Amino acid sequence: MRLYYFPVAPNPTRLRLYLAEKAQGGCEIALEYVQVHLPNGEQNSPEHRTRNPLGRVPVLELDDGSYLCESLAIIEYFEELHPEPPMIGRTPLERARVRELERVAELGVLHPIARIVHASNSPLGLPPNPEVAEHFRGVLPAGLQLLDTRIGDAPFVAGEAPSIADCTLAAALQFGRFRGIGIDSDYANLARWDAAYRERASAKDIIVL
Ligand SMILES: N[C@@H](CCC(=O)N[C@@H](CS)C(=O)NCC(=O)O)C(=O)O
Numbered sequence: 001m002r003l004y005y006f007p008v009a010p011n012p013t014r015l016r017l018y019l020a021e022k023a024q025g026g027c028e029i030a031l032e033y034v035q036v037h038l039p040n041g042e043q044n045s046p047e048h049r050t051r052n053p054l055g056r057v058p059v060l061e062l063d064d065g066s067y068l069c070e071s072l073a074i075i076e077y078f079e080e081l082h083p084e085p086p087m088i089g090r091t092p093l094e095r096a097r098v099r100e101l102e103r104v105a106e107l108g109v110l111h112p113i114a115r116i117v118h119a120s121n122s123p124l125g126l127p128p129n130p131e132v133a134e135h136f137r138g139v140l141p142a143g144l145q146l147l148d149t150r151i152g153d154a155p156f157v158a159g160e161a162p163s164i165a166d167c168t169l170a171a172a173l174q175f176g177r178f179r180g181i182g183i184d185s186d187y188a189n190l191a192r193w194d195a196a197y198r199e200r201a202s203a204k205d206i207i208v209l
Contacts, residue, residue: 013171020202025085108143110172
């Protein structure tokens with residue numbers, strides 16, 4: 001299997017973090033990694049559009065030559081194939097909690113950060129849109145505050161073990177740092193979690209900013 005990705009781009013990054021967490025937990029998923037250079041527009045080449053007509057990464061190429069897109073669908077596919085160590089909890093309630101927090105990390109943090117970045121200083125060269133950037137600067141604090149409260153003094157976003165919620169949040173915060181969007185001291189739990197998560201062996205080669 002082959003994984004098409006680009007470093008720091010948040011959606012492939014959360015998938016790579018997931019794979020690194022599985023490996024750290026003893027489940028090595030063998031993949032060939034292929035970079036699609038987003039700032040050069042390689043995602044829009046006819047070759048990549050065959051893999052994903054929307055021109056995005058990540059894309060997983062399966063051994064039969066077919067393609068699977070959407071980072072969460074790919075994660076869920078691997079998780080069903082390799083349930084250990086669990087990255088979406090064990091019990092129905094744990095699994096719901098992880099998914100709840102992962103959705104908050106994506107919709108409440110990753111999405112606003114991505115909109116601010118692309119509306120103010122887009123690495124893809126998109127035109128600036130100050131109104132959109134301002135709007136999402138106003139949206140972001142609610143997601144950060146909610147996660148700060150929910151993390152509390154726990155080691156991971158969903159409690160005692162790493163989960164896909166950590167992967168999405170770490171990928172989102174790195175993409176923010178890439179364009180100077182940090183988390184301020186109002187979010188002490190989040191800042192502590194972020195510093196600790198970046199020290200994990202699984203994160204070291206992937207969270208580079
Ligand atoms: N919902 C998709 C989003 C994929 C996505 O937007 N990927 C970005 C990188 S984070 C991309 O490839 N952007 C290139 C472009 O829009 O031209 C997923 O979760 O995989």
